[in-house]
Amino acid sequence: MKWVGGKRQLLPELAKHVPEHFGTYFEPFLGGGAFLLTLSAENAVINDFNPELVISWLMVRDKPEELLKQLKQHQLNHSKEYYLHLREADRDGRLEKMTLVQRAARFIYMNKTGFNGLWRVNKKGQNNVPFGSYNKPNIADKDTIKTVSRYLNDATIKITNADFEKVVLDAQTGDFVYFDPPYIPISETSSFTAYSSDFGYDQQVRLRDVFVRLHQKGVHVMLSNSDVPLIEELYGHIEGIVIDHVSVTRMVGAKASSRKKVGEVIVHG
Known part of the structure; x- marks a missing residue:
């Protein structure tokens, strides 16, 4: 599927931080699922807040x-x-x-x-x-559709439609969680968009708190987001957490010609 903020451009960077061994894979903000399908995890819990997407x-x-x-x-x-x-x-x-x-x-x-x-x-x-x-x-x-269907049936995949925090409650030491939330706006004129228009500052803080709890529990955690000062404020002082700055080509206007490099971050630990 096409998906605004889809991870195809970012896949090579994300791949650098996949743990060599992990238990269950969790992806609470699934979207188009590009990273899931590349990872091909044998055991996974995948989720999205958009019911039509989950269906x-x-x-x-x-x-x-x-x-x-x-x-x-x-x-x-x-x-x-x-x-x-x-x-x-x-x-x-x-x-x-x-x-x-x-x-x-x-x-x-x-x-x-x-x-x-x-x-x-x-x-x-x-x-x-x-x-x-x-x-x-x-x-x-x-x-x-047939290739993805075979994967979803051959692997052990749980598909849910719930709040992101609830999805990772069962994550244990050695599991791997990747968060790809609605991105923080890169300018004052931007807004938290996509289908999760209510995912604002308070939700970003709550996500940070969940991220920290999982990290302290021994879960491999990774998160992608916009490269904005708020990321440093939220994640910059967590022991054992690294913020990598990357640039990807994104569509920023109505025409295919309006593509440019934009800054993103991969937070991991």
Whole structure:
């Protein structure tokens, strides 16, 4: 899936800090799952606060053939009008009547065809992402869905939809936790965006506290975020924790040409 803040660009840097041996892998902010799929952990607990995203991961695991059938229908019907009609499903009562497979197919279709792969909702929980102009969006990606489905079934993967703190309660010494929260804004005009619009300063502090508790418990911990002064304030004085500064190419505007290097951090210990 496309995902704002997706980790494909950062994967080589993240890989440098993966422990050689670890028990269960935890990823409380899953998003598009690029790091999970690269890591291919045999035992994992994965989570996201976005219920539509979690439903999609579950259906990829449990009902890939039915999901692909629904996606093929979306591909056949694809148009701006069709996209906007399907977007209205969370306003006119259709969403609640859909099966889980139908909801997953709607989510994946809108992710593949919405503007810049955004998934954004208003305060009422209604998607408000404009239609994206793509020539040939790969909506029914058979190979990827089947490959991911096999992995999710062959490994021991628990998929949840909960608060990040609850997800890591069972993490033990020797386990590995990677946090990829909504990033701290890099300017005063930015805001905590994506689907977790409520993930503000207080939540970042709570996340830091969870990070420290896990570290003191002997859990391998890693976190990515924006390279901003607040990171140093939150994590800079924790014994045994290192902050690495990296730069990645990110989309920063509406056009593909508007890409630039932006500073990010990997906090680990």
